[in-house]
Amino acid sequence: xxxxxxxxxxxxxxxxxxxxxxxxxxxxxxxxxxxxxxxxxxxxxxxxxxxxxxxxxxxxxxxxxxxxxxxxxxxxxxxxxxxxxx
Amino acid sequence: xxxxxxxxxxxxxxxxxxxxxxxxxxxxxxxxxxxxxxxxxxxxxxxxxxxxxxxxxxxxxxxxxxxxxxxxxxxxxxxxxxxxxxxxxxxxxxxxxxxxxxxxxxxxxxxxxxxxxxxxxxxxxxxxxxxxxxxxxxxxxxxxxxxxxxxxxxxxxxxxxxxxxxxxxxxxxxxxxxxxxxxxxxxxxxxxxxxxxxxxxxxxxxxxxxxxxxxxxxxxxxxxxxxxxxxxxxxxxxxxxxxxxxxxxxxxxxxxxxxxxxxxxxxxxxxxxxxxxxxxxxxxxxxxxxxxxxxxxxxxxxxxxxxxxxxxxxxxxxxxxxxxxxxxxxxxxxxxxxxxxxxxxxxxxxxxxxxxxxxxxxxxxxxxxxxxxxxxxxxxxxxxxxxxxxxxxxxxxxxxxxxxxxxxxxxxxxxxxxxxxxxxxxxxxxxxxxxxxxxxxxxxxxxxxxxxxxxxxxxxxxxxxxxxxxxxxxxxxxxxxxxxxxxxxxxxxxxxxxxxxxxxxxxxxxxxxxxxxxxxxxxxxxxxxxxxxxxxxxxxxxxxxxxxxxxxxxxxxxxxxxxxxxxxxxxxxxxxxxxxxxxxxxxx
Numbered sequence: 001x002x003x004x005x006x007x008x009x010x011x012x013x014x015x016x017x018x019x020x021x022x023x024x025x026x027x028x029x030x031x032x033x034x035x036x037x038x039x040x041x042x043x044x045x046x047x048x049x050x051x052x053x054x055x056x057x058x059x060x061x062x063x064x065x066x067x068x069x070x071x072x073x074x075x076x077x078x079x080x081x082x083x084x085x086x
Numbered sequence: 087x088x089x090x091x092x093x094x095x096x097x098x099x100x101x102x103x104x105x106x107x108x109x110x111x112x113x114x115x116x117x118x119x120x121x122x123x124x125x126x127x128x129x130x131x132x133x134x135x136x137x138x139x140x141x142x143x144x145x146x147x148x149x150x151x152x153x154x155x156x157x158x159x160x161x162x163x164x165x166x167x168x169x170x171x172x173x174x175x176x177x178x179x180x181x182x183x184x185x186x187x188x189x190x191x192x193x194x195x196x197x198x199x200x201x202x203x204x205x206x207x208x209x210x211x212x213x214x215x216x217x218x219x220x221x222x223x224x225x226x227x228x229x230x231x232x233x234x235x236x237x238x239x240x241x242x243x244x245x246x247x248x249x250x251x252x253x254x255x256x257x258x259x260x261x262x263x264x265x266x267x268x269x270x271x272x273x274x275x276x277x278x279x280x281x282x283x284x285x286x287x288x289x290x291x292x293x294x295x296x297x298x299x300x301x302x303x304x305x306x307x308x309x310x311x312x313x314x315x316x317x318x319x320x321x322x323x324x325x326x327x328x329x330x331x332x333x334x335x336x337x338x339x340x341x342x343x344x345x346x347x348x349x350x351x352x353x354x355x356x357x358x359x360x361x362x363x364x365x366x367x368x369x370x371x372x373x374x375x376x377x378x379x380x381x382x383x384x385x386x387x388x389x390x391x392x393x394x395x396x397x398x399x400x401x402x403x404x405x406x407x408x409x410x411x412x413x414x415x416x417x418x419x420x421x422x423x424x425x426x427x428x429x430x431x432x433x434x435x436x437x438x439x440x441x442x443x444x445x446x447x448x449x450x451x452x453x454x455x456x457x458x459x460x461x462x463x464x465x466x467x468x469x470x471x472x473x474x475x476x477x478x479x480x481x482x483x484x485x486x487x488x489x490x491x492x493x494x495x496x497x498x499x500x501x502x503x504x505x506x507x508x509x510x511x512x513x514x515x516x517x518x519x520x521x522x523x524x525x526x527x528x529x530x531x532x533x534x535x536x537x538x539x540x541x542x543x544x545x546x547x548x549x550x551x552x553x554x555x556x557x558x559x560x561x562x563x564x565x566x567x568x569x570x571x572x573x574x575x576x577x578x579x580x581x582x583x584x585x586x587x588x589x590x591x592x593x594x595x596x597x598x599x600x601x602x603x604x605x606x607x608x609x610x611x612x613x614x615x616x617x618x619x620x621x622x623x624x625x626x627x628x629x630x631x632x633x634x635x636x637x638x639x640x641x642x643x644x645x646x647x648x649x650x651x652x653x654x655x656x657x658x659x660x661x662x663x664x665x666x667x668x669x670x671x672x673x674x
Contacts, residue, residue, distance in 0.1 A: 026117070027115075027117065028115075028116040028117040029114055029115045029116065030107055030110055030111070030114035030115075030116060031114040031115075034114075053607065053608060053609055053610060053623075054608045054610060055607075055608055056608065059608075062532065062533060063533070065529075065532060066529035066530075066532055066533050067529070069525050069528050069529040069532065070522065070525045070526055070529050071525075072525055073521045073522050073524055073525020073526070073528070074518070074521065074522060074525070076521050076525075077517050077518040077520070077521035077522065080517050080521070081514055081517055081518070084513065084517070085464065
């Protein structure tokens with residue numbers, strides 16, 4: 001199995017695990033799901049990246065991660081506003 | 087074809103999922119048992135059971151602590167171990183505070199738990215006063231003996247009066263403690279908890295009261311009657327309620343003086359007011375009942391610090407309070423709640439009134455002199471059941487609540503529609519901008535950090551002039567084959583020697599091939615790659631066959647120590663040209 005296929009499988013497994021635990025906990029929260037997905041893809045990309053090679057599929061992933069980090073900042077800002085509004 | 091179809095289906099599915107998720111971006115909590123446990127039109131027994139068991143598991147230990155702690159607390163007070171009693175009291179208060187926090191977290195502010203919390207708070211207040219009162223009682227007994235032995239009659243009388251006040255106060259505390267009994271025991275039985283601690287505290291409390299009363303009965307005869315004292319005092323009426331005025335009047339009948347002087351009135355052993363007597367020694371004072379606890383209150387007067395009146399008393403009775411809430415009005419996202427609090431015909435002043443939305447306290451307003459209160463509450467868009475509640479703590483009044491109103495808080499218009507909203511709120515704007523800048527900087531750093539290893543875009547190396555370029559290309563600029571015979575590609579049968587210029591030509595060809603391949607495969611450090619790594623790096627590409635053919639021959643030339651036949655060398659050159667041709671060489 002090639003590295004990128006393995007990475008994709010790992011990420012899908014992580015996402016399914018998160019969804020499974022959310023269902024078991026009877027709480028479905030998109031924010032938590034998004035943050036856990038972001039953590040998962042960060043770890044997978046770091047593990048899959050080679051010191052000597054930077055394949056094209058990983059180059060795309062890093063832009064996805066960068067967008068995810070910006071979205072994460074928006075989520076944190078939203079939470080801070082909620083706390084301030086109390 | 088199948089692979090592309092699967093890929094396209096996956097992409098479409100992903101876009102669909104993102105679109106559905108995006109629809110819920112502003113309310114990301116899709117489901118929780120609290121949402122589903124109870125709704126206006128249905129009850130989910132499974133979710134309700136889950137919520138109830140979760141709440142019970144967190145509340146029961148605290149309730150058990152609150153029920154059990156008073157047992158040891160009152161026992162310590164009775165045995166005179168006031169340090170341990172203080173620790174127990176602090177523990178009791180901490181448990182109550184934790185319960186308050188938990189109730190807010192779990193959104194449980196109604197019903198049994200609310201009554202239990204109220205009773206617990208009352209008991210904490212009673213036990214604190216009992217602790218202070220008992221400690222003071224012990225001090226008073228010591229002081230009384232000391233003043234009696236020293237012959238200081240005035241101080242002895244003062245101490246005795248204070249003791250009398252204290253005795254009545256502790257009796258009242260016991261009665262109030264018994265009033266909380268039902269709620270505490272019923273809650274304990276409901277949660278199937280051990281209530282022996284609370285029952286034991288009642289027994290010990292009664293014994294404390296009995297011991298104080300018994301000790302005082304011995305001194306009953308020593309207290310002077312009204313006729314013996316030079317200061318008379320009359321208190322009327324003897325029963326009063328919130329807002330009533332109690333008249334305290336009397337006369338100084340000291341012989342041999344003009345009877346004009348200062349007279350201090352003490353209510354519950356605390357100096358309430360100092361008056362100037364009239365020419366005939368009379369005095370009067372109107373005392374308004376407001377924040378006085380329900381029960382008996384003692385009054386006595388002291389003229390010039392030495393002459394005492396008899397002890398009189400009046401009783402404050404608990405009466406109902408009436409809380410009225412006007413229909414709440416929604417103004418620019420805030421709910422304006424106004425109303426009045428009365429006790430009979432008397433307005434209640436300075437009383438805390440809680441505003442509750444769906445049973446949860448959202449604001450506390452203070453009543454003014456005319457009994458009115460007003461509070462502005464910010465609520466999220468939605469429908470709420472709003473009501474006001476007065477707990478009556480600290481007042482001789484029963485708790486009361488207003489009627490409930492359904493209030494609809496509309497969704498605010500989007501920003502920019504009316505010039506108000508998110509983008510005009512500087513705080514919101516600053517917070518969002520700040521976090522977006524921070525996260526943007528983080529994302530930029532992440533991208534930059536990864537860019538260090540990316541190779542700069544380079545054009546593929548030019549295909550060298552081949553066999554027909556012998557003399558036209560200057561030595562040093564032409565890679566292969568060099569113009570002189572000594573710089574031509576290795577001929578069959580010629581041994582390769584170290585430092586031979588023909589070896590340099592093959593090496594240069596390999597270096598160029600390696601750079602070209604590394605660009606295709608995005609290899610970071612091409613100079614470090616071996617021929618086999620170069621071959622392996624272009625798997626699944628069209629150039630793989632040619633690259634591997636070249637590197638295979640190159641290995642044999644460089645490492646096997648032998649020479650290659652002319653046909654083999656030609657195949658290597660063809661492979662080289664093919665690779666560069668596929669990658670966009672100038673001869674294609």
